[in-house]
Amino acid sequence: APAASAPLAAPAASAPLAAPAAPKKGAKPDAVTVTGAKAPEGLTVTAEADPELFASLYGQVSWLAEAAPQMAAPKKDKLGDRYTLTVLVKGAPQQVYQLYPHATGGPKAYRAAKQPKGRTTAGWFYGRLSMSETLRLSGVALPEKRDLMTGGIGGGERVAAPVMPDYNRDVDEFVTELRQLVLLNGAVVLTIAAGLAGMSYLIRRKV
Numbered sequence: 001a002p003a004a005s006a007p008l009a010a011p012a013a014s015a016p017l018a019a020p021a022a023p024k025k026g027a028k029p030d031a032v033t034v035t036g037a038k039a040p041e042g043l044t045v046t047a048e049a050d051p052e053l054f055a056s057l058y059g060q061v062s063w064l065a066e067a068a069p070q071m072a073a074p075k076k077d078k079l080g081d082r083y084t085l086t087v088l089v090k091g092a093p094q095q096v097y098q099l100y101p102h103a104t105g106g107p108k109a110y111r112a113a114k115q116p117k118g119r120t121t122a123g124w125f126y127g128r129l130s131m132s133e134t135l136r137l138s139g140v141a142l143p144e145k146r147d148l149m150t151g152g153i154g155g156g157e158r159v160a161a162p163v164m165p166d167y168n169r170d171v172d173e174f175v176t177e178l179r180q181l182v183l184l185n186g187a188v189v190l191t192i193a194a195g196l197a198g199m200s201y202l203i204r205r206k207v
Contacts, residue, residue: 027089032057036083038141045138056134060127061085061097064111069123071108078104083135092116101132101142 031046032054047054080102087095093116100108107127113119128134136142 029058029062029087029089029094030054031088031091033086033088034083034135034138034140035086036140037081039083039135040139040141043139053138056130057085057138058087060099060131060134061087061095061109064097064109064125065095065120067123067125069111069121070126071124073124074103074105074108079108080104083140099127099131099135101127101135103127107131 030048031044034043034045034057045054045057079100081100083099083101085097085099086093087097095115095117096112098110098112100110107129109125109127109131111120111123111125113122132142133145136144
């Protein structure tokens with residue numbers, strides 16, 4: 001007898017399509033270096049060792065990567081000392097900017113077209129008013145300026161250093177003003193009383 005024909009194998013189920021891989025997020029900057037005329041050699045600030053100072057320094061340039069140029073190139077004799085700030089990720093340079101904290105008309109920043117990770121548009125920007133003080137706190141030998149600690153035209157608001165109220169002086173001033181008011185009121189009352197007494201005397205004489 002002819003052999004029984006084997007049953008046809010069922011077609012294999014198609015494998016499900018793999019979901020697209022999520023885009024990898026770029027590593028966050030973790031260090032900055034500063035070089036320049038009055039900057040000590042090897043000046044590096046890391047996010048791990050000093051997170052607050054790192055945030056202040058990086059904040060001076062963090063907004064420059066994608067910002068549109070704000071001004072024409074200033075004259076060289078109006079810029080003052082130049083400091084180069086390099087942003088690092090795991091030791092590798094990512095962005096490089098030139099800072100001019102004492103430029104005429106306020107701090108300035110420059111973004112070169114050639115960057116460690118490619119090219120961009122060269123441009124000049126108004127820097128933050130706190131640029132000089134931030135560089136000084138990082139170790140650059142610059143004069144102290146505590147009137148402007150944060151903010152500026154380029155990437156923030158102007159924030160003056162906080163002024164603590166002198167409550168003792170306020171109380172003394174209030175007591176002095178109150179005393180003067182009481183004396184003034186007393187003088188007015190005495191003047192009115194003297195006037196009434198005089199009028200009464202004149203009326204009595206006539207009567």
